[in-house]
Amino acid sequence: MQAVLKAAGRADTDGWVIEACRRGDRAAMETLYHRFKRRVFGMVARICGAQEAEEVAQEVFVRIFRGLAKFRGESALDTWVYRLTVNAALSHVSRRPFRGKTEGEDVLHDLPAPEGPPRDPRLAFRLEQALAKLPAGYRAVIVLHDVEGLSHEEIAEIMGCRVGTSKSQLHKARGKMRELLGEGLT
Amino acid sequence: MICTQVKELVDELVDGQLDHERERALRGHLRGCADCAALVAQTEKLVAAAASLEKLDPPSSVWAGVAARLDADDRAAEARPGWWWRWRASRAAWLGFAGATAAALAVAAFALVPPREALRFSVPELRAQRWADAASRLDQAEADYAEALDQLAAIVEEDRARWTAEFRAEFERNRTAVDAVLSQKRDLARRNPDDLEAEAALLMAYRRKVELLQDAALREGL
Numbered sequence: 001m002q003a004v005l006k007a008a009g010r011a012d013t014d015g016w017v018i019e020a021c022r023r024g025d026r027a028a029m030e031t032l033y034h035r036f037k038r039r040v041f042g043m044v045a046r047i048c049g050a051q052e053a054e055e056v057a058q059e060v061f062v063r064i065f066r067g068l069a070k071f072r073g074e075s076a077l078d079t080w081v082y083r084l085t086v087n088a089a090l091s092h093v094s095r096r097p098f099r100g101k102t103e104g105e106d107v108l109h110d111l112p113a114p115e116g117p118p119r120d121p122r123l124a125f126r127l128e129q130a131l132a133k134l135p136a137g138y139r140a141v142i143v144l145h146d147v148e149g150l151s152h153e154e155i156a157e158i159m160g161c162r163v164g165t166s167k168s169q170l171h172k173a174r175g176k177m178r179e180l181l182g183e184g185l186t
Numbered sequence: 187m188i189c190t191q192v193k194e195l196v197d198e199l200v201d202g203q204l205d206h207e208r209e210r211a212l213r214g215h216l217r218g219c220a221d222c223a224a225l226v227a228q229t230e231k232l233v234a235a236a237a238s239l240e241k242l243d244p245p246s247s248v249w250a251g252v253a254a255r256l257d258a259d260d261r262a263a264e265a266r267p268g269w270w271w272r273w274r275a276s277r278a279a280w281l282g283f284a285g286a287t288a289a290a291l292a293v294a295a296f297a298l299v300p301p302r303e304a305l306r307f308s309v310p311e312l313r314a315q316r317w318a319d320a321a322s323r324l325d326q327a328e329a330d331y332a333e334a335l336d337q338l339a340a341i342v343e344e345d346r347a348r349w350t351a352e353f354r355a356e357f358e359r360n361r362t363a364v365d366a367v368l369s370q371k372r373d374l375a376r377r378n379p380d381d382l383e384a385e386a387a388l389l390m391a392y393r394r395k396v397e398l399l400q401d402a403a404l405r406e407g408l
Contacts, residue, residue: 029256033249041244057244058251065256066348091352123235146236171197178228185228 014077021068029065036064039148040085046131046143047089060088075157082150083158086140093136123184130180138173145170187215192222200229262347320379324388328372331392338399345403357402364395 020028040060045053063084071080131139144150144158155166178185192215198204199212216223346354368391375381375388
């Protein structure tokens with residue numbers, strides 16, 4: 001029940017913020033930016049690499065604000081934002097020349113991070129490195145499912161694929177990650 | 187349960203998606219299979235580590251860059267002349283009108299040009315006159331299309347700066363292809379105004395170009 005009320009409250013807030021953004025209200029835009037900045041930037045940084053994350057994240061937010069005029073609410077605002085983010089990140093990766101490994105993987109840990117639960121920094125570092133070596137599509141599904149915690153149904157909607165495809169992509173991606181991390185996981 | 191089944195179900199187990207029966211069977215297998223137990227343990231560690239990765243904060247320059255681009259949009263909007271805003275307000279209706287006009291031109295051309303059979307049996311003088319009439323109608327149709335296309339092209343030109351590089355490249359490729367077909371169909375139709383198929387193909391090529399520009403003009407904001 002609480003979850004339903006929370007979702008209803010979020011939908012009301014979304015409606016107000018979206019309308020204000022459509023009118024060009026800069027304060028509302030900044031509110032929306034702060035709500036999504038970590039998710040957008042984190043996903044972009046992990047799919048495109050830290051060095052290009054700033055440029056791509058800017059592009060995503062500009063697309064969000066320009067595209068809000070056309071947002072009809074057929075999907076949740078969060079899902080729509082994720083879809084724009086993943087599309088922009090994958091499109092950016094597909095346009096750049098192959099470099100063998102993602103640029104910026106070594107500086108991902110220099111980015112500021114808020115306080116969070118205790119974690120193993122060495123494993124996290126190796127994980128980021130392994131993630132950067134995955135094909136972009138695998139990276140996207142791991143980030144959406146395992147890092148962002150989205151369900152396969154949500155991922156299918158975001159990436160425009162079937163739920164089964166999302167599951168099989170995740171299965172292959174995790175297999176590749178286990179292979180890359182090897183002893184690091186034991 | 188055998189090892190290959192465990193390998194297929196490991197994600198569902200770790201994500202808590204397995205039903206009770208299969209989970210019990212799988213855990214039973216793990217007690218006697220060190221390899222599968224290691225696979226599950228590795229996957230659990232991987233998923234836990236991924237879930238606890240840092241939530242990255244963007245540098246303040248990201249919002250600064252977004253705001254700067256939004257400011258540039260606002261300045262461009264302020265610089266637009268009054269006629270542009272009036273056009274903008276009636277954009278959808280106008281674009282629909284342009285499409286309808288193009289369609290009406292195509293229909294009228296078919297309706298007004300005499301059937302091929304009638305031309306085939308005309309005396310030479312009458313045939314020459316009808317050729318001249320057909321050429322004149324073609325001139326008028328082309329002039330009407332050209333006017334509509336010019337206005338659409340002006341709208342599209344206004345929006346180009348806001349397109350992504352990807353969309354701009356795709357649009358240019360399509361426009362080049364449509365223009366090449368249009369040029370070819372125009373040559374064929376002009377060579378023989380009596381050829382109804384060539385005329386229909388030319389009008390269809392014009393229609394394609396109208397649709398291309400309409401689609402581009404309606405692609406707002408992205």
